[in-house]
Amino acid sequence: MRDKLTEFFASRWGIVAAGGLIGLLAALLQKLGNPPNMGICVACFERDIAGALGLHRAGVVQYLRPEIPAFVLGSLLAALSFGEFRPRAGSAPIVRFVLGLFAMIGALAFLGCPWRALLRLAGGDLNAVIGLAGLAAGIAVGVWFLKNGYTLGRSYKARPMVGWIMPLLMATILLLALFKPAFIFASEKGPGSLHAAIGISLLVGLLIGFIAQRTRFCTMGALRDVIMLRDSHLLIGVLALVVVAFGVNLALGQTKFGMSAMPVAHSNHVWNFLGMTLAGLAFALAGGCPGRQLFLSGEGDGDSAVFVLGMIVGAGIAHNFALAGAPDKMVEGVLQVGGPGLNGQIAVIVGLVFCVVLGFALREKMD
Amino acid sequence: MKSIDVRGLSCPEPVIRTRKALQDLPANESLEVLVETVTSRENVKRTVGQLGYRVKVEPIDDGFRLVIDK
Numbered sequence: 065m066r067d068k069l070t071e072f073f074a075s076r077w078g079i080v081a082a083g084g085l086i087g088l089l090a091a092l093l094q095k096l097g098n099p100p101n102m103g104i105c106v107a108c109f110e111r112d113i114a115g116a117l118g119l120h121r122a123g124v125v126q127y128l129r130p131e132i133p134a135f136v137l138g139s140l141l142a143a144l145s146f147g148e149f150r151p152r153a154g155s156a157p158i159v160r161f162v163l164g165l166f167a168m169i170g171a172l173a174f175l176g177c178p179w180r181a182l183l184r185l186a187g188g189d190l191n192a193v194i195g196l197a198g199l200a201a202g203i204a205v206g207v208w209f210l211k212n213g214y215t216l217g218r219s220y221k222a223r224p225m226v227g228w229i230m231p232l233l234m235a236t237i238l239l240l241a242l243f244k245p246a247f248i249f250a251s252e253k254g255p256g257s258l259h260a261a262i263g264i265s266l267l268v269g270l271l272i273g274f275i276a277q278r279t280r281f282c283t284m285g286a287l288r289d290v291i292m293l294r295d296s297h298l299l300i301g302v303l304a305l306v307v308v309a310f311g312v313n314l315a316l317g318q319t320k321f322g323m324s325a326m327p328v329a330h331s332n333h334v335w336n337f338l339g340m341t342l343a344g345l346a347f348a349l350a351g352g353c354p355g356r357q358l359f360l361s362g363e364g365d366g367d368s369a370v371f372v373l374g375m376i377v378g379a380g381i382a383h384n385f386a387l388a389g390a391p392d393k394m395v396e397g398v399l400q401v402g403g404p405g406l407n408g409q410i411a412v413i414v415g416l417v418f419c420v421v422l423g424f425a426l427r428e429k430m431d
Numbered sequence: 432m433k434s435i436d437v438r439g440l441s442c443p444e445p446v447i448r449t450r451k452a453l454q455d456l457p458a459n460e461s462l463e464v465l466v467e468t469v470t471s472r473e474n475v476k477r478t479v480g481q482l483g484y485r486v487k488v489e490p491i492d493d494g495f496r497l498v499i500d501k
Contacts, residue, residue: 074473148469155441210447218439221493280470285442293446293478351441367441 066146073278079297082279083304089268090183090305091312093131096260100318100327101187103309104131104272106354107168107177107343110372111379111388112256113237116249119380122388124254128241130262131269132358133234138273139362140231146278151227153366155219159422160350160367164374165381166415167346167354172379172388173339173404173412174198175329177354178283178347181340182302184329186309188321194333198340200287205341206348207292209423214349216426219367227364230372238266255328277359284344284353324399325392332403335389335412339404342415349419387411433460437475438467438494445471446478449499453482456501467494 072078090103102108108125115126143149171177174195176184181199184192206214240248241262251257259265275281279301286298313319323331330336347353350371352360357375360368382388390402404412435452437445449464456462466472472488472495479486479499487498 070469150468152439152467155439210443215444216441219441220439280473282442288443292443293450293481295477295481297477351443 079301083301087305087308099255099258105180107171114379120383122383126249130265134269135273136234136362138270139277139359142277143363151364156216157370161374164371165378168375168378170342188319189326198337199344202341202344213427230361230369282356284347330402434463
């Protein structure tokens, strides 16, 4: 039975089922209270967690999103059930931390990770096309480095406790979300105040974490494998996500087509593109999209856990130093195009330069 | 038999290194690839299948040993 399931999840239909399920659940989460075109957004939700813990004080984006810890714990459950929990660590953790940090800065310049870019597209926000083009460009640069010998080096088998740290940290976040002690910040308005009931977010997160661990669902890997290997296995899962989410959005009246003043989004094309270029390059150099990094950390991968922590700290930095993009605004009927301010633009450029330097500096000759 | 050890490497490096080694391998020879995770095993198997080569898999202490016939 276990082998049959493993075979199914590794198959084309397995990845289609995973993508479709994520698309369905994300659109439903939005209906059930999550912010518009943000049924699931790994970057935004980690940013909200950073805010809830007081790592930044942007009052509108503070909430302990249960989906994030549930992704890790769902993946942990899957890994334990199928004998794939393998504590490991030691592949350039400091580099992965900084890559996580810049990935978050890039994603917040755009206002969303690849998951949200897909969901924004499925909600009719055409800025997502620019963001996804930027993502593909960043991944293409990452592929070039990978083909030329870029590597973060190997990880090593670690003792069990090493693999349990991230699930324990995430379980702690979940407990804080359930018991809401006074030191946890919670938005009273803005996206941080919009959320489905904790139990629903938790269940959906566990289910997605479980399925994604089994199928290796990865939004960055989807584009990378097509660009590098002409392998469309993961891409089909991503397409299933968009198609199903779009269908459910249509059925629920959650679509709004356009580019200007879309929900929690801006139409500053240059920085939508460059923000996601940075995110795509950082994900490619770190070996996984932000969702995949969570799922890997649930399997006991300490290096992916460090990347996730880098993203959370990056969110703190992004909002403390005003790096994140501002949404478009309508002021007295006139559109004010948002996007990152000068600080954010500088940070994105610095991040791109950093990633390119890494790409060259960490090459080694292949056997 | 030529052998490469890609254990512990992040995705997609095991696949890249296997493809490179296969390119450099003379016809009718075999390549041994040591991988660590089930994910790497499946990725390498899928790539090798797409290239049209046969692969045998056996579990080892810390992962899997794949033997690919070119």
